[in-house]
Amino acid sequence: MNHCKVFRKVVSAVAVAAMLLSGVVQSVQACTGITVIAVDGTIVHARTMEFAIDIHSDVIVVPRGYARTGTTPDGKEGLKWKSKYASAGANGVGFPLIFDGLNEKGLAAGLFYFPTSAKYMPYTAADAGRTLAPWEVGSWMLENFANVEEVRANIGNVVVPAVVYKQWGFAPEVHFIVQDAAGESIVLEYVGGKLNVHDNPLGVLTNSPAFDWHMTNLRNYVNFSMTNAAPVKVGSVTLKPFGQGSGMLGMPGDFTPPSRFVRAVAFSQSVFPSKTGDDAVLEAFHVLNQFDIPKGAAREHEKDEHGNVLADYTIWTSASDLKTKRFYFRTYENSQIRVVDLMKMNLDAKEIVTISMKGGEAIKPVTP
8 A cells, every 4th residue: 555654653553453353343333424504604514533442543734736646456556646735634543644624625525434335336457547445535535626516526537446455454434525615515425336426415424324315214303393392282181391402302312323313413403503614613513512422332242352342432523614724623532622724834845744633631720
């Protein structure tokens, strides 16, 4: 793989591979993405990142003109390009690639785990020059396109097969959300060996099953309301709600992807309109509080071969302001919201800049 030489030493790929292959990846099913739109037109793309181990994410800033080569199933050199646009976002396990972030034109892209549903495209050696590994698709989009329509027009030109990441021993199963500063949003999925491009009018994404299934499943909740339920007369008895929130009585509360999708739609659509982009960023973090998973709340039945309990938790939560091109994040260890302003970085730098996401919670004493 051509990117291995730039892996950071903060994590041992061998150690990560051992944990992943022992079953951790099968529990990675809890990422949740939403969209919040401010009155001033600012689009905020926000999401959580769940995993059963620390994937050692950093924020990386990829400059214009950065040279890339895609990865193929047979070891040939894949699609080659140089980044047209600078981008910023969070990576994982030392990858010089963005798992979720935005570019200088206000295009955002994020990959989400898609287990049991993803089936990538067929591949032949003749396809090598236009081939990308699944984990490279997000950065390819951010580095080449300014908006959703450009992505839609070009995504069919690349081949995305089941490339095995050798350190893990399997091809990661993912799908993608893409959003732009004008409010357009699509979901990209490889199902049955074919690319499916779905319009995403609500700007929400979770995990399996396929996106169109989730949209159909919303019809099971046509009775939900942002306002409280009215009293109901049953014979001579009047039944009144116990308190606030009765309009969402029956919303699924578990951490499965279908339930989180329903809640993400309900909560992201029910908040009062934010006046500005700054307000929308904070509102997005408040909405995603509903999807924050503490360690141990979503765990596998079996332990791994080392006796460790496999449990997803929210490693980090991010928000991308597509107007100001700022990438905000907080982590499991530090709930303080931090920000990287892409437009204040050197967009023509020669190398990728890495900004640590590490750091513990700072509790401020206020005792007089």
